[in-house]
Amino acid sequence: MTTSVDIRNWIKNNFFDVAPMAISVIDTDFNIVYANNKFERMFGEWKNRKCHLAYKNSDSLCINCKGREAFSDGTSKVNEEVGHDKNGRFTRYLQHTIPVKNDKGEFAFLIEISIDITESDRIRKEHQLLFDQVPCNIMLINREFRITKTNKKIREMFGNLEGQYCFESLKGLDQKCKDCPAHLTFLDGRTHTGHSVVQDLEGQPIDLHVTTVPMDIENGNVDLVMEMGVDITQTLKLEDELKIAYSFMESMIAASLDAIIAIDEKANVTIFNQAARNIFNVSKHKQITMDELRTMLPEGFLEQISSGQGHVYFPEIEVETLKGDLVPVRLTGIQVIIGDTRRGMAISIQDLREIIQLEKDNLEAERLAAVGQTVAGLAHGVKNLITGLDGGMYMLNSGLRKSEAERIGQGLEMLTRNIKRISIFVKEFLSFSKGREIRVEPSDPLAIAKEVVDMYAPEADKLGIRLTFKKKGKIKRAPIDYDGLHECLTNLVGNAIDACKMSDNDERHVIVKAFESKEVIVYEVVDDGCGMDYEVKQKVFTTFFTTKGLGGTGLGLLTTKKIVQEHGGVIEVDSTLDKGTTFRIKLPRKRLPKPVGD
């Protein structure tokens, strides 16, 4: 009994001031007649103030004043209010308004109990904002795998899913997914992650990285799981594209015939491909350092790249292998700049050794053919001519000395003959050395051979030589200098007839063949004449070499060879002494020159 009296007294005397909510008593004129400590702490001074002034810093009654309603209908009200605290800041509070009767039974006072909810309201709002605006999908799932709440992002992507089964609405399944991370979280109360492919409103697949966290835990049981999904569709797509691009690049670098070297921004040599290893003679697994690279490349090259803009290019320069050998190369380097950041350097090196060797060989061959052979042949021819002239002079002089008319006549004849020879030589040599540029036009390769055969037919007939033309299949038109090739075949057929003339066989043949095999146009001039021995064969394409005495100048085959070479072709000879000779012209189509005006 005593205890309850004590408590009642305590409540009477102290409760108002220790209560953690603001309590005020208001009369019918809306004057605050009493307020507790908490009230003072929240709203400040209250004595002789109207409630609206104290709560809301307002001079007039509130529009929807709950106190007035309570006075008139006598019921308690609960309302969320926004007022000003004692420092003038907005404050939110939950207000209970309780009408109280006086002794006369009239509602004479209001007791207003206000609970400050400013902070919790702010947190709630922040939470809602975060929940909706965070750039990932968030939903709450209950133990039945029904979605109980979704954020704005989910609503935008998938529509309203609340109340639906997650597996059904997102994936069109009739039961929960096999590797459901939410399920695992329900089981063990821990966070789980997973990868999930769902479909958006337009039926497009979306890759989600999913994290499930337990939310409501009661008696150790998880009742609600929050599932957060991050759309990684674009990331995965980019990742895939990056992978493809990277492996493509890697294969290109590995297969490149040119050396490719890359240096990163920290001056590490990150790429040094097989072609680079070949050029610099570096074994397969050796890691190349920047210092080693510096010794390989021309001095200052790397500095030039890093200081300059654009390509640094050397069409022909030498680099150095680790062993100190010099290798001629074509060299380019560029600074790799991504955005505004220097990310390193890329260097490409073309090995020129083979090309230079080929050029050398070509030059050598041409020099030998054009200069060496010509000069050697010219000298040989000239020496023979001079010997002839010397002979004539000797005969003339000694004849004069001895007064031998016959010898004088012989000498004069020799001189005349050799002078005539000299003039023929000079004319032919001039025409050969001047040459003429070939003019290719689409020509019928068979027609050329046919024409040459027809031209020689009467002469061959007269000599009793059987001249025939054999064609195998068709030959498409080809860019050929008609007159030039005509001259070649004229020379070869003429030679073949001469070779037959020198043969004692009763039956002598010259066969001209023309055919195409594997894109190569082939002409063969075959005779069963006297043939050639080894030494003659070696010299057939030499200037002024002739086996025909005064009958030839030795320029025919050389001219033929020159024309064939100008067509990108080759001329070959097979010959056996006393058996016959075959000359073969081969013109690969892909090496034929371009027609004039093409």
Add this chain to the structure above:
Amino acid sequence: MADKKKILVVDDEADVLTYLTTLFEDNGYETVSAVDGVEGFNVAKKEMPDLISLDITMPNQSGVRTYRQYKEDADLKDVPVIVVTAAGDPMRRFLKKLHMFPEPEGFINKPIDEEALIKMVAELIGQ
């Protein structure tokens, strides 16, 4: 003047044949001639000359092969051969390099130095 020394001149150029045979005859030698390698060997076998003047660049078997034939032949291998050619020093070096055969006893370039040739002949077989 009973036994004149006999020289075989092998050359495909008629004018050179005329020149050399006349030159040798004017210097007291008897001459025979052949116009190519094959004939050059046959005539040599038949005539057994004291010396052979041999051209190199000839149809119907070159001088090189004919020279080999001479040096392979028991009767002819000791007959001195003067190679008279326009082929020049490369030919001379080529002939020197043939291991199986001695180099020719003489080598004269065309155009011919008459004095040198006659001197060489005299040294090899006497007047």
